[in-house]
Amino acid sequence: MNGKTIGIIGGGAWGTAMAHILASGGHDVQMWALEEEVVSAVNYEHENTKYLKGIPLSLKLHATADIKQAASDKDFLILSSPSLYLARTVAQIVDIPSIVNGSTCIGVLTKGFIPTDSGAKLILDVLETVLPFAYHKNLVYISGPSHAEEVAQGKLTGLIAASENPKNSIRFRELMKVPGLMVFSSLDVVGVQICAAAKNIIAVIFGCLDAIAEQSNMFGDNTESLLLAAGLNEIQTLGFAMGATHAETFTSIAGVGDLEVTCRSKYGRNRRFGRDIILQNILDPFSDLENLIARISEIGYLPEGAVACKYVQEISRKLNIKLPICSGLYRILNKEIKPLDFLIELLR
Template identity: 35%
Template sequence: MTTPPPRIGLQSRPYHRIAVIGGGAWGTALAAIAASAKRDVCLYTRQPEVAKAINEDHRNPAYLPDVPLPAELRATSDLAQALRDVDAVMLVVPSRALRSVAAQIAPFIPMGLPIAVCSKGIEPDTGLLMSQLVAQELPGTRIGAISGPTFARETALGHPTAATVAYTFSHQDRLAPHESPAARFALSLSTASFRAYISDDLVGVEIGGAVKNVIAIACGMMTGAGFAENTRAALITRGMDEMKSLASALGGQRETVTGLSGAGDLMLTCSSTTSRNMSLGVQLGQGIARADCFGGRSVVVEGDANATSVVDLARRVGVSMPICETVHSILTDKADLREAFQALWTRPIEGEPRALDISLANPVQISAAINTDIS
């Protein structure tokens, strides 16, 4: 049986008028990409002076000050103006602010409007994914996500970058996938340097974006503590397994986690202190107190909060995530970093893959128990 060739050349329609809500680094980068793709883009920022600088100087002085922005990109601090007569919206705000921002834009959002959530995380207490909490605030809209290995500055500078656009496909989307919101958003953002892929696994894409933040902190902690490449490679690989397990338990596809929004984002975030998650972990691994990290400045680190929300959700659905549990114990329960990671490494010996159901007492664990008894 031969596999049918992919359908090539299907005609789709990009979204013409796009509002980007959130004038931080990533919001500015996405707005710049959409403007470069010849879309009519309005970027909303709460700061009037930032909007003025973008419109007049074509730079965002608060974020990405050294990156020239397309002259066609418009900015405003007026929410109603940003959302007037738009075809689609990208929500690009910190995860902790997403619910309140979604509620603020609700009066300006008509039924059926496609919304792409570009925030990564899981809401504390509720355990909701970002798309799910937006759905509560904006019922009747089509909600998806954009995620992938994307440092904002590199994206805005035009370095070749790829990301995934994910929406749950309706029956109509199955019949005409080129007309789905995922396909139309992917087309709307495609430039010579930005390549968008299409996914129908919204859960898998969002879980990858949330969990990678926590794994990046783990990698940073071990790097800061003086360990090297072997350790980081092990954490990335086993961290991806934790991603797969949680995604699968929530109805996502394990395969999605091997893509851009999972493995791709994980590798990027765990490999550079450009990532605030990795950077936080490195500082903690060096023994710097949490309050003194980043020179004492208040810096939003999504994985800091995600460590709790990811672990809470995993416990709720019965998924074992030992790396995330370790990070959570250090950040929240004030566990000793080296002792916590030593406990992680000396857990019972398991099979890989998980289908091999085996668990052996770790001899290091046994030896430690004997030594404790003797002492």
């Protein structure tokens, strides 16, 4: 399935990496970025100097500041804007004829939850209310252990393409059959989305633990593995409570695979945020979690787990399930408990 036209909505690190590897694989790729400097750098320097610095990009990748141009008349459209802005971004393209008639197959890379008037929702649930009815149960959610830096460098990466429409899952699997990617199909769109969002919460706590372990003999590799296992258990508990359909989702690359790389990789923003909480006192300027989310751009990078933990706390209370690690990060970011005190409480 070479030579397809693809639009990428979102010029961050992950969107750029996906755009680059698909363009390198022979597809015609156009990427929309909000920032003019990103568009200019991609088109003229062939590098995303803001979000993916130091990695040369395919000459076949073109960027634009016109979102309708990027989304119009494409065989495939891939959404990668941050969850905080995804719904309002997608609302700008719903009147495009190729979207209105459903002829463009749409996949989603964004991880997290989206707030609504009736509470936090999974990403595909919200997008189905924003996009034309043709996309109801036809969207494809793409996730897996996939740091943008390594994907862009062509290092072999495995992904899951999940959809309630198996044909669309297979279409994306075939589209992404390019050097550097292995893609597997799944029907468990809820489970894959939960894994993608909740693992960021565990990774922030993992970063805290990792930094504290450098400063004392209290914790070590054994402790980190204990936290990973406990974190995976919470992700599975949340997943099944929200309607996940396949237990193997949590033991696949969508679950344990993505959790492990997010927690341990040097590229992980959420792990970095956890370490910065301990080593850089990065929470000091913020009064509570709401204040942190409102001013999150001041961090200098986006720790998705900080936002996700607010919504998981809301969901867990509504569903009456206990998620000690997720709840613990909420309490830490809300200035209710110190990270070390929480970890001692959790692990004893």
